[in-house]
Amino acid sequence: xxxxxxxxxxxxxxEKLRGPSDRNIPGEQTYHFQPVLTESEAxxxxxxxxxxxxDAVYELAIRTMLVQRGDMRPNxxxxxxxxxxxxxxxxxxxxxxxxxxxxxxxxxxxxxxxAKSHTMAKNATVVDYRRATGFETLIxxxxxxxxxxxxxxxxxxxxxxxxx
Numbered sequence: 147x148x149x150x151x152x153x154x155x156x157x158x159x160x161e162k163l164r165g166p167s168d169r170n171i172p173g174e175q176t177y178h179f180q181p182v183l184t185e186s187e188a189x190x191x192x193x194x195x196x197x198x199x200x201d202a203v204y205e206l207a208i209r210t211m212l213v214q215r216g217d218m219r220p221n222x223x224x225x226x227x228x229x230x231x232x233x234x235x236x237x238x239x240x241x242x243x244x245x246x247x248x249x250x251x252x253x254x255x256x257x258x259x260x261a262k263s264h265t266m267a268k269n270a271t272v273v274d275y276r277r278a279t280g281f282e283t284l285i286x287x288x289x290x291x292x293x294x295x296x297x298x299x300x301x302x303x304x305x306x307x308x309x310x
Contacts, residue, residue: 188290189254193261193283196254200286205231207301230308233270236278239304246300251284258283 188196208230212223229235240255247255259280266275281304288297 183290183292185250185291188287191290193254193258194263194279196284196286196290197258197261197279197282198286199289200282200284203289203297204236204282204285204301207298208305211302211305230305233267233274233278235308236281236304237270237274239307240277240281242307243300243303246303247284251288254287255280255284 205227208227209223212218212226218226244252244255257280259276261279261283263275263279266272267278270278285297285301288294288300
């Protein structure tokens with residue numbers, strides 16, 4: 147089934163990426179960073195694949211929020227984003243948002259938390275790392291399944307929980 151989901155995803159992605167050019171340059175395509183999967187298609191992906199995407203989406207959301215707060219020096223932006231993106235901070239944030247999750251979200255989080263990863267973050271406990279992986283899995287799932295508003299609600303709550 148996974149191969150079919152992957153093939154279906156590729157075909158759908160190619161279809162979504164095709165479209166009228168914004169600049170009318172021959173051969174140029176318009177690319178949109180928008181989710182293209184149904185909830186069931188997103189659920190079919192391995193938890194660590196969702197976490198891989200969730201890590202990038204969360205990092206981008208954090209950086210965007212920090213930049214929108216006002217002009218800061220790059221080293222301060224980097225320091226703050228690193229504090230929010232580390233496993234311990236994500237684990238703490240998960241403790242705050244876990245009661246907010248619906249049944250499907252809680253299941254996605256558990257799948258990510260319980261996934262067997264062969265790596266571990268520097269300066270993180272096993273518990274923090276697993277909870278952070280679950281958090282990233284949830285973010286990746288919400289992004290892919292088109293639930294950006296819900297995803298941003300949870301990210302904002304996570305950021306507030308970490309005092310930022």
